[in-house]
Amino acid sequence: MSPRDHPRPLDLSALLERLGREHGPQHWWPGETAFEVMVGAILTQNTAWTNVEKAIARLKAERALAPRTLYETAHASLAEWIRPSGYYRVKAERIQQYCGWYLERGGYASLQREATGELRRELLSIKGIGRETADAILLYAFQRPVFVVDAYTHRLFVRLGITHGDEGYESVRERVETHFGPHTASFNELHALIVAHGKALCRPRPLCAQCGLAGSCPSAAR
DNA sequence: ACCCAGGGTCATA
DNA sequence: TATGACCATGGG
Numbered sequence: 001m002s003p004r005d006h007p008r009p010l011d012l013s014a015l016l017e018r019l020g021r022e023h024g025p026q027h028w029w030p031g032e033t034a035f036e037v038m039v040g041a042i043l044t045q046n047t048a049w050t051n052v053e054k055a056i057a058r059l060k061a062e063r064a065l066a067p068r069t070l071y072e073t074a075h076a077s078l079a080e081w082i083r084p085s086g087y088y089r090v091k092a093e094r095i096q097q098y099c100g101w102y103l104e105r106g107g108y109a110s111l112q113r114e115a116t117g118e119l120r121r122e123l124l125s126i127k128g129i130g131r132e133t134a135d136a137i138l139l140y141a142f143q144r145p146v147f148v149v150d151a152y153t154h155r156l157f158v159r160l161g162i163t164h165g166d167e168g169y170e171s172v173r174e175r176v177e178t179h180f181g182p183h184t185a186s187f188n189e190l191h192a193l194i195v196a197h198g199k200a201l202c203r204p205r206p207l208c209a210q211c212g213l214a215g216s217c218p219s220a221a222r
Numbered sequence: 223a224c225c226c227a228g229g230g231t232c233a234t235a
Numbered sequence: 236t237a238t239g240a241c242c243a244t245g246g247g
Contacts, residue, residue, distance in 0.1 A: 040228095042229095044227090046227060047227060047243090047245095048228085048245070049228065050227095050245075051227080051244060051246090083244075084245075085243090085244070086244040086245080087242050087243055087244080088244080089242075089243090090231090090242055128230065129230085130229060130230050132230090150228050150229090151227085151228070194228095199228090
């Protein structure tokens with residue numbers, strides 16, 4: 001963790017402001033309830049969000065977007081409902097594993113009383129919940145000060161020289177968390193902006209070779 | 223027709 | 236620890 005491990009000084013506050021100017025406030029996670037956020041976090045594993053929306057809409061149409069209902073629904077039915085999100089058999093299993101844990105632990109209010117570190121360990125012990133999914137749930141459903149490191153984050157940070165390509169998940173997460181301190185709102189907005197930025201990069205528009213951002217460059221404005 | 227998306231598990235070396 | 240196979244749909 002010595003400063004020489006990253007060529008440029010860590011300036012995440014400036015990055016947060018800059019992305020905010022470029023993309024505007026994100027108010028994440030897209031979801032009406034904490035539980036919907038949890039299900040969405042599983043459904044979006046390696047999957048485009050547009051596909052997740054279809055699956056969630058179906059769950060709502062089936063009036064099944066509740067822990068007890070999802071847990072008691074037959075695996076085959078649930079799998080069929082979430083089919084558009086891809087990996088639908090694995091994800092049906094994961095959702096039911098998650099709901100089993102969620103119910104067993106007494107639901108939201110009960111879980112919200114747990115310390116963040118302990119809650120994180122419990123989430124990671126659930127089959128199908130890895131680090132990114134656990135952290136997304138911690139941050140966006142439980143409002144805990146945890147930073148989510150996803151593929152977009154890795155790409156952008158490497159491009160900006162904030163991290164090396166081989167720096168591990170926990171290392172990146174801890175550095176960001178150390179920079180801001182336990183400030184949930186910053187982690188929320190930064191991760192949301194990084195995803196918005198990553199999606200914007202998919203469209204063909206000129207980027208600043210120095211900073212990797214588009215909106216800051218006059219030539220990029222349409 | 224190909225490539226990838228807001229990952230995770232498991233088997234193998 | 237570190238690769239590789241596997242899971243699967245929909246949009247570009």
